[in-house]
Amino acid sequence: MEVLQEQSREWLRGLRERDEEWIARLHALLLRAARFEVARRRPTLSHLRGNELEEIALEAADDALMSVLARLDSFRGESRFTTWAYKFALLEAAVKLRKRAWQGREVPLEPESWSLFASEELSPEAELEQSELLQALQAGISEALTPHQRRVLVALALNGIPIDVLADRLGTTRGALYKTLHDARRKLRQHLSEEGVSIDAA
Amino acid sequence: MTRPDLKQALGRLLGPAEPEIGCDECFEQLDRYVELELAGGDTDAAFPGFRAHLTACPACREEHESLRALVGGEQVL
Numbered sequence: 480m481e482v483l484q485e486q487s488r489e490w491l492r493g494l495r496e497r498d499e500e501w502i503a504r505l506h507a508l509l510l511r512a513a514r515f516e517v518a519r520r521r522p523t524l525s526h527l528r529g530n531e532l533e534e535i536a537l538e539a540a541d542d543a544l545m546s547v548l549a550r551l552d553s554f555r556g557e558s559r560f561t562t563w564a565y566k567f568a569l570l571e572a573a574v575k576l577r578k579r580a581w582q583g584r585e586v587p588l589e590p591e592s593w594s595l596f597a598s599e600e601l602s603p604e605a606e607l608e609q610s611e612l613l614q615a616l617q618a619g620i621s622e623a624l625t626p627h628q629r630r631v632l633v634a635l636a637l638n639g640i641p642i643d644v645l646a647d648r649l650g651t652t653r654g655a656l657y658k659t660l661h662d663a664r665r666k667l668r669q670h671l672s673e674e675g676v677s678i679d680a681a
Numbered sequence: 682m683t684r685p686d687l688k689q690a691l692g693r694l695l696g697p698a699e700p701e702i703g704c705d706e707c708f709e710q711l712d713r714y715v716e717l718e719l720a721g722g723d724t725d726a727a728f729p730g731f732r733a734h735l736t737a738c739p740a741c742r743e744e745h746e747s748l749r750a751l752v753g754g755e756q757v758l
Contacts, residue, residue, distance in 0.1 A: 519750070558712040558716045565751055573747065636694045641739070653740070664694070664695050667695060668695055
């Protein structure tokens, strides 16, 4: 433990002094993490060429380097410095790859997948119960939510738009969008409970 | 379409019933959570609402899986 803390302290000392060698070491560490993320997602990125993926990893490492240097004072030594730094590179790479996957694609904000809820092979009783649940959900979404909550819930939870992509299109942040999603879900649960609909009907 | 699919779709719409943290807190705690998790510690006690958030937020779930895989892989080497 003591050795790990000493390693973290060395990182902090070198980076606070903006020592070129430490900054180069940090960049190499962040690039390794960004490439790791790109490699993990590669099977879903068949439309991107190898050099495009490497460019994304490099950009992610560059941006993560800026984030880490700007936030050095928020590192409190409660984890290893390397673990703490890695998360910035993984986030930058993941966000860039999600955005790239949705580049040029329309982001649907209206329900397009109510059919998700259509089940086959149900008994008539179960089908009735389920159709009541479905009606209550649709009514809750159109009546209990504000227009913004409705758009966010539908886009994220029904249409499967990645949260970073939606934040980008709506000019907001991921944290703010998640708060909206959370509030919308709470209101929808409350609506179902007031209507006496059990979600166990699923 | 079977009932497990409906349950999943409902889960995405309604989120977890228990309290959860938000994306910003999740990112802030992520490194400490992963290290405790890899050490076999009690993450639910140390980070209330973290696991509920991972079930409800696909983006944070992916980033958690990546950090755990990256750091866990290094520990094995």
